[in-house]
Amino acid sequence: MKQLCALLLITISITTNAQSIIGQWETYDDKTNEKKALIEISKTNDTYSAKIIDKYVGDMDSVCEKCEGDKKNKPIIGLVIIEDIKKDDDEYNDGTILDPESGDVYSCYLKLVNTDKLKVRGFLGVSLFGRTQYWLRKK
Template sequence: MKYLFTLCIMTLSFVSYGQSITGQWETYDDETKEKKAIIEIYKTDNLYFAKIVKSFKSDKNAVCDNCKGTKKGKPISGLVIIENIKKDDDEFNGGTILDPENGKIYKCYLELVNKNKLKVRGFLGVSLFGRTQYWIRKE
């Protein structure tokens, strides 16, 4: 019995930690709960990035007017909004997230809640001051 319990725990650990954050995720408006965008998370050189694949809040030709630097005036579709996230145990952190609505860049961490739900936290300074969203894996 003891061995069966240990085997179950090991299997559950493998399943939860073996999941990937890569793929497409749907985001929703915090207030209206309407679908906001489809975001694709991808991995390059052991770092994770995310770009907007489709925005439901703006037309297909919308650009990031509030962004600064090289992203100013770039199309919303295809815009990289998460950069340089590193995997650290079951959390992904050390990178930044861009809010294309206001052009501000925040520190960011991601945490896979389960295989279909991703916790996305953008914050200033310490993670106490920020905003959390939950993204749903696109089927």
């Protein structure tokens, strides 16, 4: 009986973690489908954020020249690109996403498509006008 309870708790724990956006995600170029970066999503209190932890293309020492404010000229690796996302049922929204190539900041929402695929939508105004990417969980 103890073994069954332990197995059940482990299964519940794995299922809960697999349904979370927390972890490492690989991003891909919209046009070439080439791997671009490795992003790490974390949670602090009730909000989620994401930062670039590795790049697969370009200069590893590049900085965000087009960013504004405290992110201007900061290294791309370590740069927080998603901020203030909050869980709302099966979506994560009300946050922002930074495009480090343009320096532009957009409204953002995230949604798990499945345990290993994350829909990332950046938009201006209404969510009809924007861009969607799909990130894959790093194995």
